[in-house]
Amino acid sequence: xxxxxxxxxxxxxxxxxxxxxxxxxxxNMVMTSSFNNNFVGAVTPxxxxxxxxxxxxxxxxxxxxxxxxxxxxxxxxxxxxxxCAGTVQQAFTGPAHDxxxxxxxxxxxxxxxxxxxxxxxxxxxxxxxxxxxxxECYEVSNNAAYKCxxxxxxxxxxxxxxxxxxxxxxDSNIGAGVNAPSGNENLEHSSHMYDxxxxxxxxxxxxxxxxxxxLYMEKSxxxxxx
Amino acid sequence: MEIHPSKEMHCPLSEQxxxxxxxxxxxxxxxxxxxxx
Numbered sequence: 001x002x003x004x005x006x007x008x009x010x011x012x013x014x015x016x017x018x019x020x021x022x023x024x025x026x027x028n029m030v031m032t033s034s035f036n037n038n039f040v041g042a043v044t045p046x047x048x049x050x051x052x053x054x055x056x057x058x059x060x061x062x063x064x065x066x067x068x069x070x071x072x073x074x075x076x077x078x079x080x081x082x083x084c085a086g087t088v089q090q091a092f093t094g095p096a097h098d099x100x101x102x103x104x105x106x107x108x109x110x111x112x113x114x115x116x117x118x119x120x121x122x123x124x125x126x127x128x129x130x131x132x133x134x135x136e137c138y139e140v141s142n143n144a145a146y147k148c149x150x151x152x153x154x155x156x157x158x159x160x161x162x163x164x165x166x167x168x169x170x171d172s173n174i175g176a177g178v179n180a181p182s183g184n185e186n187l188e189h190s191s192h193m194y195d196x197x198x199x200x201x202x203x204x205x206x207x208x209x210x211x212x213x214x215l216y217m218e219k220s221x222x223x224x225x226x
Numbered sequence: 227m228e229i230h231p232s233k234e235m236h237c238p239l240s241e242q243x244x245x246x247x248x249x250x251x252x253x254x255x256x257x258x259x260x261x262x263x
Contacts, residue, residue: 175259178252186249194255200262221259226250 001040004030013037021046024062024087028069032076035063043087045117060117062087065094073130079106089117091145095128096138096155099163107142111152120149122172127159137161146170147206151177151223152198158182160189167196171206173217179225191224198222 001020004010004027011033017024017040024043027033040062059068062084066074077095084091091111097103111122122145127134138159144167145152152169155162156179169175175198180191198221 180250180252182250188249188251190251190253192253192255193257194253195257197258197260198262199260202261219262221262222254222257224252226252 008032018042022060026064028066029072030074034078037081040084041086045088060089062091067093071129075130081108083110086113090121090124093124096125096140099137099139103141109143111145113147115149121154122148122152124154126157139163141166144168148172163192165195170199170202174223175221177223191226
């Protein structure tokens with residue numbers, strides 16, 4: 001629905017992106033731009049891609065910020081106060097912020113009702129390739145998700161340290177996937193999860209029509225692989 | 227960006243490296259888990 005490419009100084013506020021295939025909003029090689037107070041919803045896969053084996057590639061999602069051309073840097077993005085719902089594979093992809101500093105670039109967003117494709121994550125947050133310090137440490141915070149078929153918030157990128165906090169996730173298969181892969185048996189690395197809340201089951205049913213809409217899953221609060 | 231690229235492109239999710247080592251550490255602090263079966 002929106003394709004931002006090789007651009008700067010875009011300010012996208014108060015819009016509704018409803019109904020589309022594969023990618024709702026995609027920004028790549030974009031810098032110093034903001035995406036604030038928008039709604040992205042009802043993003044479905046293109047079924048014809050299944051026939052040529054592309055269905056499991058990560059080109060699907062609701063609002064994907066600089067993930068399809070990663071690690072091309074996108075400095076100066078600000079993604080705030082948005083809702084992404086009813087999308088395939090993942091709601092948001094976006095950059096982490098600096099460790100032990102206030103999150104000023106990717107916060108106050110809500111993802112819900114995410115399923116299909118390769119996963120069903122609310123947020124996939126990656127170390128910002130425009131910041132070399134993120135190879136040492138990157139931080140994820142202040143977003144919320146509910147009813148995701150995989151993790152509400154997910155990280156799994158090489159860095160020595162990942163910190164995740166101030167996250168709220170409800171009714172999702174996994175609350176948070178705070179993974180810290182090193183790729184090296186001898187390289188010190190760590191995963192830090194704190195100050196967050198996870199609800200396994202709320203009064204809102206996951207499968208109102210239990211035979212048609214989804215499968216019941218064994219839920220986990222946190223999954224960490226180091 | 228091509229929304230439907232003809233060649234393979236990768237979200238960082240695809241950049242995953244193999245997990246699992248004896249040198250990693252995990253820390254959990256001030257977490258609340260409610261209503262898990």
